[in-house]
Amino acid sequence: MADGTIGGNERFQLMKEKLYTGVICDTLDELGCRHQAMRENIRPLLPLAADNFVGRAKTLLSVDVYHMAERPYEMEIRAIDSIKPGEVLVAGTNQSVNNGLWGELLSTAAQMRGAAGAVIDGLVRDTKRIGELRFPVYCTGIKPVDSRGRGLVIAYDCPVAVGGVTVHPQDVVFADCDGVAVIPARLFETVVDMALDKAERENRTRRELLEGKLLRDVYEKYGVL
Numbered sequence: 001m002a003d004g005t006i007g008g009n010e011r012f013q014l015m016k017e018k019l020y021t022g023v024i025c026d027t028l029d030e031l032g033c034r035h036q037a038m039r040e041n042i043r044p045l046l047p048l049a050a051d052n053f054v055g056r057a058k059t060l061l062s063v064d065v066y067h068m069a070e071r072p073y074e075m076e077i078r079a080i081d082s083i084k085p086g087e088v089l090v091a092g093t094n095q096s097v098n099n100g101l102w103g104e105l106l107s108t109a110a111q112m113r114g115a116a117g118a119v120i121d122g123l124v125r126d127t128k129r130i131g132e133l134r135f136p137v138y139c140t141g142i143k144p145v146d147s148r149g150r151g152l153v154i155a156y157d158c159p160v161a162v163g164g165v166t167v168h169p170q171d172v173v174f175a176d177c178d179g180v181a182v183i184p185a186r187l188f189e190t191v192v193d194m195a196l197d198k199a200e201r202e203n204r205t206r207r208e209l210l211e212g213k214l215l216r217d218v219y220e221k222y223g224v225l
Contacts, residue, residue: 009086011192015054015174019195021181023202024174027195031187038163038180042119045127045137052176053136055116056185057167058087061155062122062147064098072148079156080106085114088173092160093122099150100125100143107135119173119180121162138175198224 021037028036060079083089089110093101102118104126110118117136123143124130130137157169165182167173172183183191201222208218219225 011189012054012086014196015192016052018199019174019192020052020199021174021176021178023195023199024181024183024191027191027198028181028183028187030194031191033184033187036165036182036184038119038165038182039121040179041140042121042138042163042180043140044175044177045124045139045142046131051136052174053088053117054172054174055086055088056084057090057169057171057173057182058083058115059156059158059160059162059167059169060089060091060153061158061160062091062093062096062101062151062153064094064096065150065152068149069152072152075156076106076147076153079153080109080113082156083110083113083115086116087114088116088175089118089120090160090162090167090173091118091120091122092162092167093120093151094161095140096122096151097141097143099123099145099147101147101151102137102139104129104133107133107137111135117175119162119175136175138180 025037091101100123102120102124107130111133120139123141124137124139125144127142159166159168163180167182170185172188174181201224205218205222205224
């Protein structure tokens with residue numbers, strides 16, 4: 001499997017500098033993958049988290065529970081401790097609103113493992129502390145209650161449904177102020193190459209529009225809108 005690099009982390013860095021979710025989703029559309037943008041209510045927790053980030057998916061699955069498990073954090077701890085540098089923690093919760101699955105201490109642990117960010121299809125807490133860490137978190141909302149006795153991580157490194165997208169371990173997750181896009185691992189290099197080409201054509205289109213040229217003429221020249 002390609003590791004997303006052109007020497008070191010250059011490919012991911014190129015994505016951060018030149019790409020954005022819109023052009024990535026357009027490219028995925030061209031390849032027939034039309035459902036790779038997460039649901040619109042998965043948003044940056046804080047404005048600072050709107051800066052883009054990209055990384056391989058580290059998936060986690062949590063479910064609602066209504067009892068006190070003997071070891072309520074066991075699987076959660078294993079998952080966080082196994083994060084590799086550059087990964088994005090992607091948590092499926094079946095759209096739970098039962099508890100704040102993610103908080104300051106998990107953010108701290110993930111950050112110290114080298115995680116690029118976290119995408120939670122559910123609620124989070126400790127927002128002020130997370131903001132102080134400057135660790136990017138996307139989520140559906142905020143709730144101050146703990147997961148203990150309300151939610152339980154039952155698996156990790158497995159396919160999860162997050163924001164309406166099925167995310168597999170090692171898929172590439174790209175997030176910015178417009179939302180979150182998921183690139184299937186098998187298409188990663190193709191998508192990046194095509195998206196970089198489209199972004200360059202968009203740049204040329206923009207320059208010519210700013211020169212006063214007609215939209216129709218520029219569109220016929222570059223084929224982007």
